[in-house]
Amino acid sequence: MTVTDHRQPLLLLPGFLCDEDLWRDQLAGLADVADGRVADLGHGDSIAALAQQVLATAPPRFALAGFSFGGYVAQEIARQASSRIERLALLDTSFHADTPERIAQRRAANRTVSLPGKFRGMTEQLLPSFVAPPRLHDAALAQRINAMTLRQGREVFIRQNAMLREDGEAVLRSLTCPVMVLCGRLDVLTPLALHEEMAALMPQAQLVVVEDSGHMSPMEQPAAVTRAMRTWLSA
Incomplete structure (x- = not known):
């Protein structure tokens, strides 16, 4: 007898110098409703x-969640293949292009890291x-974050930091798909x-504010982020 998996395909995009550990609690907490997979964003120019x-x-159709740097990748996926996105979540990210000042800061950081x-x-x-x-x-928490960035390492830092944000x-x-825009209050x-500005671009977007959280919301307040994502997946 064939068992059919009715869970939604869910692609999770980590942030700058992040890996699958960023999404550890969401992968576990949503396993009954989503077939989650974390993309490797460490290789590419x-x-x-x-x-x-x-x-x-990726599957033909999927739910897509991007955190921070991964949010920019999610927006590019939407630019290239929006018809394949069932629903989109953007967490602690931006939609603005790099300014000349920010590009200069990134280049300076890469020079320092290359020493x-x-x-x-x-x-x-x-x-x-x-x-x-x-x-x-x-x-x-500090140890988890540091271990994650060390696993990614110097080369990924330089590679990701050099990529222009459009x-x-x-x-x-x-x-036109369901969208959740989520941000840590702090x-x-x-x-x-x-994020308020971002959500205002999409009439169908739901803005979620995670209390007592900074930038690393999936790790700082995992239960709150998981609850929000569960609601988003059922929208």
């Missing part, structure tokens, strides 16, 4: 190339930009106001 790689092995010495990943100095103040003393306004305005890297 552009966001367009990453989108093509994801599409090459001889040990790649340190997510240092204690950087952590306050990524997590909410109450989580700064959560040693287990403006996503036109592609977001063109979408996200300082991609603030709530940016």
Whole structure:
């Protein structure tokens, strides 16, 4: 007897220097309703190339969730193949193109990271930009984040950091599928106001604000993000 899997195909796109551990709790918490798979965004020379790689092995139709850098890849997937996206979730990300200043900052960061010495990943100095103040003393969370960035390493840092982020306004305005825009209330890297602006581009979009969370919402408040994603998957 053949058993049919009625779960939705769900593609999860991690952020800058992130891997499948970013989505650990969502993969487990949604396993009864979604067949989740985390894409590897560590290899490629552009966001367009990453989108093509994801599409090459994706099911014909799928739910798509992109976090931070992965949100830009998700928007590029929508640009290339919007008809294949059943529903879209954008978490703690942006839709604005890089400014000349931001491009200069990225290039400077790549020069610094390319210098001889040990790649340190997510240092204690950087952590306050990524997590909410109450989580700064959560040693287990800090260790998980740092381990993830160290697994990705120097070459992925340089590769992902060099990729130009393009403006996503036109592609977001063109979408008709269900959309969730989610942001940690205390996200300082991609603030709530940016997500309000993003959600306003899509009449069908639902804006979800995760309390007591900074930028790393899937790891900082996994239960809240999982609940929001479950609702989104049933929309």
